Amino acid sequence: MTFSSQYPQKRMRRNRRDDFSRRLVRENHLRVDDLIYPVFVLDGHKQEEQVASMPGVVRQSVDLLLFQAEQCLRLGIPALAIFPVVDASLKTLTADEAYNPDGLVPRAVRELKKRFPELGIITDVALDPYTSHGQDGLIDDNGYVLNDETVAVLRKQALAHAQAGADIVAPSDMMDGRIAAIRATLDQDYCIHTRILAYSAKYASSFYGPFRDAVGSAAMLGAGNKYTYQMDPANSNEALWEVGLDIQEGADMVMVKPGLPYLDIVRRVKDEFGVPAFVYQVSGEYAMLKAAAMNGWLDEKACVTEALLSFKRAGADAILTYFAPVVAGWLQENS
Ligand SMILES: NCc1[nH]cc(CCC(=O)O)c1CC(=O)O
Numbered sequence: 001m002t003f004s005s006q007y008p009q010k011r012m013r014r015n016r017r018d019d020f021s022r023r024l025v026r027e028n029h030l031r032v033d034d035l036i037y038p039v040f041v042l043d044g045h046k047q048e049e050q051v052a053s054m055p056g057v058v059r060q061s062v063d064l065l066l067f068q069a070e071q072c073l074r075l076g077i078p079a080l081a082i083f084p085v086v087d088a089s090l091k092t093l094t095a096d097e098a099y100n101p102d103g104l105v106p107r108a109v110r111e112l113k114k115r116f117p118e119l120g121i122i123t124d125v126a127l128d129p130y131t132s133h134g135q136d137g138l139i140d141d142n143g144y145v146l147n148d149e150t151v152a153v154l155r156k157q158a159l160a161h162a163q164a165g166a167d168i169v170a171p172s173d174m175m176d177g178r179i180a181a182i183r184a185t186l187d188q189d190y191c192i193h194t195r196i197l198a199y200s201a202k203y204a205s206s207f208y209g210p211f212r213d214a215v216g217s218a219a220m221l222g223a224g225n226k227y228t229y230q231m232d233p234a235n236s237n238e239a240l241w242e243v244g245l246d247i248q249e250g251a252d253m254v255m256v257k258p259g260l261p262y263l264d265i266v267r268r269v270k271d272e273f274g275v276p277a278f279v280y281q282v283s284g285e286y287a288m289l290k291a292a293a294m295n296g297w298l299d300e301k302a303c304v305t306e307a308l309l310s311f312k313r314a315g316a317d318a319i320l321t322y323f324a325p326v327v328a329g330w331l332q333e334n335s
């Protein structure tokens with residue numbers, strides 16, 4: 001039996017045949033330089049709690065966080081993103097604790113920067129850990145989140161973080177005009193080097209569920225939602241509009257959040273603006289992968305790596321992922 005030499009005309013499989021040629025034609029790579037590790041910080045000493053809906057993720061006091069920070073540095077992870085678990089007694093309608101210069105976040109930042117000055121520290125600028133209703137801003141009598149009144153508090157919060165030494169402040173609140181306002185406040189105080197990572201295209205996603213458990217805002221929020229400020233998952237052009245405004249207002253990097261269900265947005269943002277575009281593989285994405293892996297239904301290493309590589313393929317420059325240290329370890333094994 002003979003085979004026609006004209007069929008197939010082109011053999012795409014030739015490059016895939018061997019590991020060496022697969023490596024040579026590989027278009028995208030996941031590197032440790034791409035990773036940002038989100039961590040949950042608690043008050044107190046030697047405190048550590050598991051997050052039930054995020055197996056392998058803990059909330060911990062600053063003294064213990066220092067060990068994780070050291071490990072990240074050793075692994076080559078460029079930056080940590082800090083999220084506070086604030087005691088219910090400190091949550092108020094006006095979120096005053098958000099800009100307490102001696103609050104949990106500024107204290108954590110000072111400790112981390114003192115011990116590990118070369119490790120990048122990113123703080124979250126939003127009021128949800130500090131409000132008694134779990135919304136990211138101040139509310140009126142009808143529960144509507146007020147824009148300008150909220151921005152006035154965010155300015156103070158961002159300044160408190162910057163003065164404590166945060167390298168990057170990251171407004172995740174989705175109020176209008178907050179990037180310009182925060183930039184002006186930082187500049188007035190000569191915090192000219194503090195970068196702003198704008199959560200520009202942040203969707204009203206149900207994949208944030210485990211995060212809200214982790215920081216304890218779920219109980220506060222109750223049946224509430226964030227539809228009046230976070231973006232509608234149905235929208236795509238609007239994300240470009242949001243990103244464009246934040247760049248104009250002075251953002252140094254922009255973020256798309258969540259990740260996997262919004263790869264198309266990452267690609268559009270990168271193509272349209274060419275600015276540093278970050279993506280957040282959020283708590284629900286972590287929980288999905290982890291749950292399936294723990295059941296033996298998915299190969300954790302293979303699937304996590306594939307999901308993270310998809311962000312690179314979509315054009316992301318950096319990825320916030322709860323898998324960061326684990327992945328950094330895998331990358332070291334391979335090199
Ligand atoms: N400012 C709130 C905030 N900052 C980061 C996340 C979610 C992160 C995650 O799910 O991993 C949220 C949740 C929300 O908007 O309710």
Ligand SMILES: [Mg+2]
Nearest residue numbers: 174175176242
């Ligand atoms: Mg906006």
